[in-house]
Amino acid sequence: MNLGFLIGVLGVLILSHAAYSTIQYRGLLKITEEEFSGPPMNVVLELIVGLALCMWAALTFPGKFLSIHPDSDENRAVSLPDNSDFMIFNHRGRLFPPEIDMKF
Amino acid sequence: MVTKTEETELNQLENQVENGGGGDWEYLCLVRKLKVRRSEIVFKHGLSILNDPGKRSALGPEEWTLYEQVAIAAMDCQSLGVAQNCIKALQKKFPESKRVGKLEALLLEAKGMWEEAEKAYTSLLEENPLDQVIHKRKVAMAKAQGKASLAIEHLNKYLEVFMADHDAWRELAEIYVSLQMYKQAAFCYEELILTQPTLPLYHLAYADVLYTIGGLENLISARKYYAATIDLTGGKSTRALLGICLCGSAIAQLSRGRNKEDKDMAAPELQSLAATALEKEYKQKAPAKLSLLSSALRSLKLS
Numbered sequence: 291m292n293l294g295f296l297i298g299v300l301g302v303l304i305l306s307h308a309a310y311s312t313i314q315y316r317g318l319l320k321i322t323e324e325e326f327s328g329p330p331m332n333v334v335l336e337l338i339v340g341l342a343l344c345m346w347a348a349l350t351f352p353g354k355f356l357s358i359h360p361d362s363d364e365n366r367a368v369s370l371p372d373n374s375d376f377m378i379f380n381h382r383g384r385l386f387p388p389e390i391d392m393k394f
Numbered sequence: 395m396v397t398k399t400e401e402t403e404l405n406q407l408e409n410q411v412e413n414g415g416g417g418d419w420e421y422l423c424l425v426r427k428l429k430v431r432r433s434e435i436v437f438k439h440g441l442s443i444l445n446d447p448g449k450r451s452a453l454g455p456e457e458w459t460l461y462e463q464v465a466i467a468a469m470d471c472q473s474l475g476v477a478q479n480c481i482k483a484l485q486k487k488f489p490e491s492k493r494v495g496k497l498e499a500l501l502l503e504a505k506g507m508w509e510e511a512e513k514a515y516t517s518l519l520e521e522n523p524l525d526q527v528i529h530k531r532k533v534a535m536a537k538a539q540g541k542a543s544l545a546i547e548h549l550n551k552y553l554e555v556f557m558a559d560h561d562a563w564r565e566l567a568e569i570y571v572s573l574q575m576y577k578q579a580a581f582c583y584e585e586l587i588l589t590q591p592t593l594p595l596y597h598l599a600y601a602d603v604l605y606t607i608g609g610l611e612n613l614i615s616a617r618k619y620y621a622a623t624i625d626l627t628g629g630k631s632t633r634a635l636l637g638i639c640l641c642g643s644a645i646a647q648l649s650r651g652r653n654k655e656d657k658d659m660a661a662p663e664l665q666s667l668a669a670t671a672l673e674k675e676y677k678q679k680a681p682a683k684l685s686l687l688s689s690a691l692r693s694l695k696l697s
Contacts (some may be wrong), residue, residue, distance in 0.1 A: 302476060314600060318551050347453035353660070357409075359628070360592060360626055360627075360628075361628025361629075362443065363397070363398040363399050363625065364397055364398070364399050365397060365626060366397055366398045366541040366593065366628075366630070367395040367396065367593055367595055368395075368396050368397065368398050368401045369395070369396045369595070370395050370396070370564070370593075370595055371395065371396065371428065371430065371561075372429060372430055372431040373561050373564065373565060374429055374431060375465075375526075375527060375531075375534070375561055376530055376537065376561070376565045377431070377466075377470070377534065378503075378533045378535075378537055378538040379469055379470060379503060379504040379536050379538070380506065380538050383470070383471070383472070386472075386473050387472060387473075388434065388437065388438075388471050388472075388473055
C-alpha cells in the first residue's frame with residue numbers, strides 16, 4: 291500500500307468525522323432551539339484539512355497522467371503503418387540478395 | 395500510426411541492436427506492434443535468435459509468432475529457402491492451420507508463381523469467404539503483376555463490404571494517385587478524413603492531391619487543409635508550411651487577372667507567418683540551407 295492510498299483513506303476518514311460532528315452539532319442546536327447557520331470553526335478547519343489530503347491523494351495515487359495535447363510527442367502521429375496487408379515482394383530489393391547468407 | 399515517442403524508441407532500439415548491444419526481442423516485438431517494415435534487420439536478428447536453441451526455448455509460445463515474422467521478413471529479403479524452412483517448422487507444429495496456409499500462399503506469391511497462389515487463395519476463400527486478409531492479398535497480387543485496373547476493381551468490391559478498413563482506403567488512394575486519377579484519390583482521402591479527422595497525415599495527403607488537381611477553388615481548399623494540418627501538428631509539419639506558401643503564390647497568380655470580388659479572403663498574413671515559421675525551423679535544423687529557402691520564398695512572393 292503506497293503513501294497516496296493511505297493518505298486518501300485518512301482524508302476520507304477525516305471528512306466523514308467532520309460530517310458526523312456537524313450532524314451532532316445540529317442535534318445540539320435543535321435541543322437549544324437555535325438556528326443552524328454553519329458548522330463550528332473547528333469542523334471547518336477539519337474539512338479544509340480533509341480536502342487537502344484527499345486532493346493530494348487523488349493526484350498522486352493513479353500514477354502517471356497521459357498527455358491530451360494532439361501535438362505532444364506521445365500523441366503526434368509521425369508516420370502511418372506500412373500497410374503490410376498489401377505488401378508485395380517483387381520490388382527492386384529482390385535483385386539484392388542479403389549480404390550474409392543465412393541458413394536455417 | 396506511429397507516434398513520435400514510439401519512433402524515437404524504435405530508432406534507439408534499432409541502433410542498439412545493430413551495434414550488437416542486445417535488446418533483440420524487444421525490438422522485434424516493437425516492430426510487430428507498430429507494423430513497420432524493417433525486413434533486413436528483422437530477418438538477420440530474428441534468424442539468429444531462432445538458430446540459437448537456448449534463446450529459442452526461452453521464448454516459450456512466442457516462438458511461433460517469431461517464426462511467422464521471420465518467414466515474412468525472409469520473403470521480403472528474397473531468402474526463399476529460409477522462408478520455406480520456417481513455414482515447414484510451423485506446419486509441423488500446427489497442421490491444418492489456416493494461418494499457415496496463408497503463409498504458404500504468400501510464399502508462392504514471393505516465388506512469382508501467380509496461378510498457384512491464386513488457386514491457393516481461392517481454396518482458402520471457399521472455406522472462409524469473409525476473410526479480410528485474403529481479399530487484400532488478391533489485390534496485392536494484382537498490383538504486383540502490374541494490373542492496376544484489376545487491383546482497383548478488387549479493392550472497390552472489397553470496400554463495398556468492409557467500408558471501415560482504413561488501410562484499404564489508403565491503398566486505393568495511392569493506386570489512384572499512381573494512375574493519376576486524382577479526383578478519385580481525393581474521394582478516398584475524404585473518406586479517410588471523415589473516419590479519422592484527428593490524424594493530420596490524411597489532411598496533408600488530401601491537400602497535396604487538391605493542389606495537384608489545381609484550379610482556384612481546389613487551391614483555396616488545399617490551403618485550408620494545409621492550415622488544418624498545421625493546427626493538428628502544432629506547427630511541426632514542414633511540408634504543410636511549404637504547402638501554404640506555394641498555395642498562396644499559386645492563388646495570387648491565378649487571381650491576378652480577376653476583379654476584386656474573386657480575390658481570396660484569407661489573410662495575406664497567413665503566407666508571411668508560414669514563411670517566418672519555415673525560416674525559424676530551417677535556422678534551427680538545417681542552417682546551411684537557410685539561404686536556399688529564403689531565395690525560394692522570395693521568388694514565390696514575387697511571382
